[in-house]
Amino acid sequence: MPNASLVIANWKMNGNKALAKEMVTSLRDNHEQFQAVNVVVCPPFTLISDLTRECYYDDIAVGAQTVSEHESGAYTGEVSTSQLKEAGVSYVLVGHSERRQLFAESDEQINQKVKATLSANLKAVLCVGENKSQRDAGETWDVVSQQVKNALQGIAPESTGKIIVAYEPVWAIGTGETATPEQAQEVHEKLRALVVELFGEIGNKLPLLYGGSVKPGNAKELFSQKDIDGGLIGGASLKTDDFLSICQAAQG
Numbered sequence: 001m002p003n004a005s006l007v008i009a010n011w012k013m014n015g016n017k018a019l020a021k022e023m024v025t026s027l028r029d030n031h032e033q034f035q036a037v038n039v040v041v042c043p044p045f046t047l048i049s050d051l052t053r054e055c056y057y058d059d060i061a062v063g064a065q066t067v068s069e070h071e072s073g074a075y076t077g078e079v080s081t082s083q084l085k086e087a088g089v090s091y092v093l094v095g096h097s098e099r100r101q102l103f104a105e106s107d108e109q110i111n112q113k114v115k116a117t118l119s120a121n122l123k124a125v126l127c128v129g130e131n132k133s134q135r136d137a138g139e140t141w142d143v144v145s146q147q148v149k150n151a152l153q154g155i156a157p158e159s160t161g162k163i164i165v166a167y168e169p170v171w172a173i174g175t176g177e178t179a180t181p182e183q184a185q186e187v188h189e190k191l192r193a194l195v196v197e198l199f200g201e202i203g204n205k206l207p208l209l210y211g212g213s214v215k216p217g218n219a220k221e222l223f224s225q226k227d228i229d230g231g232l233i234g235g236a237s238l239k240t241d242d243f244l245s246i247c248q249a250a251q252g
């Protein structure tokens with residue numbers, strides 16, 4: 001049985017006002033089907049206010065896809081944690097593989113972004129994952145564990161309640177090639193042990209999400225794995241019906 005508690009939509013650079021309205025209306029109308037699941041939508045910055053305006057009750061939260069590590073100043077194009085907070089955001093994706101690859105975000109920068117997010121009292125969704133050649137070379141756990149350790153360096157256990165880790169194998173993102181439930185669970189089990197090692201017993205409560213070609217057809221099996229607490233959804237979160245089905249699959 002699925003026991004997932006958190007489903008996050010990552011719209012990436014997609015969506016418009018019409019989708020924001022359609023998605024919120026649809027989530028709201030069907031909410032009793034996934035009451036036990038926290039749902040977060042991370043639209044592009046420009047749609048944040050459309051979503052927060054609609055999500056005036058607590059059941060759907062709004063997230064950002066990235067944030068600046070700086071608080072204010074001459075950083076053209078960047079957005080700070082306090083600006084996100086003022087806009088009604090409560091979650092921030094940090095270190096998504098597309099940010100790492102396409103925008104050259106370093107481990108150090110990701111660590112700073114996690115710290116900035118937590119100090120602003122926002123929830124940080126740390127994204128980690130190996131690429132295809134790293135998996136083929138048997139380096140999956142080395143890569144993933146190092147990414148987690150680097151990103152969470154210097155974070156106090158008191159902040160654990162505001163951290164979520166999303167395992168997103170790069171080879172499964174947008175490819176239709178999902179990690180099998182066993183492959184995902186294998187990494188999640190190690191992630192669970194790692195966060196307990198880093199933060200103590202409270203690490204057992206830290207939500208661990210899986211992301212990478214999650215669809216209505218595979219969500220239930222993935223969410224039934226012992227250490228998979230929910231999903232980070234890309235492509236399927238742009239289709240209202242698919243995203244609803246995934247939220248329902250999380251509830252079981």
Ligand SMILES: O=C(CO)COP(=O)(O)O
Nearest residue numbers: 010173174212213234235
């Ligand atoms: O990158 C992802 C979510 O952050 C996953 O994307 P897809 O669900 O499209 O594979």
